[in-house]
Amino acid sequence: MVLLLVLSGCGTPGPTITKAQAMAVVDGYMGRMFKAVRGPVFTRTAQGDFGGSCVYPIDGPATGQINPGREFWTDPVSEREGRAYLDAVVAFWGTQPGARVAPWMKLSGEGFDAVEVWPIPDSRYRLLVEYFAPPGIRKVHVVGELDECIWETGTAPPEPDPDPDPLMP
Secondary structure, X not given: OOOOOOOOOOOXXXXXXXXXHHHHHHHHHHHHHHHHOOOOOOOOEEXXXXXXXXXXXXXXXXXXXXXXXXXXXXXXXXXXXXXXXXXXXXXXXXXXXXXXXXXXXXXXXXXXXXXXXXXXXXXXXXXXXXXXXXXXXXXXXXXXXXOOOEOOOOOOOOOXXXXXXXXXX
């Protein structure tokens, strides 16, 4: 008996949505949250686009694909205000149809609290809201992203540049 095993090429899948399309969705759900969940002392400053590099398998070379997203920080806020903001995020998303909310970390002694939200049913869009408590930086950090590997333009380049890790043999 002969067993034939065929593996798909994880690093070069077919067409995907574009970075611009993904960012329009990310900006939409982040904008809804920022509009609905306000904090009196929060000055959100964009740190720019967030785009992690995709690697297959987890410890392999980069594929040329990205996980697009945006990242924001607040000015320093008190521990009470930071945790109240996380509670307000949970309350807001808990009322949104289809959204899943996971307040997965409430670690007062560990230095930060966090809430993870999947705002769109059956999708890989994700929102992470963290508060870094004293003696840390006392700031709220928000990341909205598509937790999925895509090609920036929606299609693979003719010959994908894997951006190999120089430390790997």
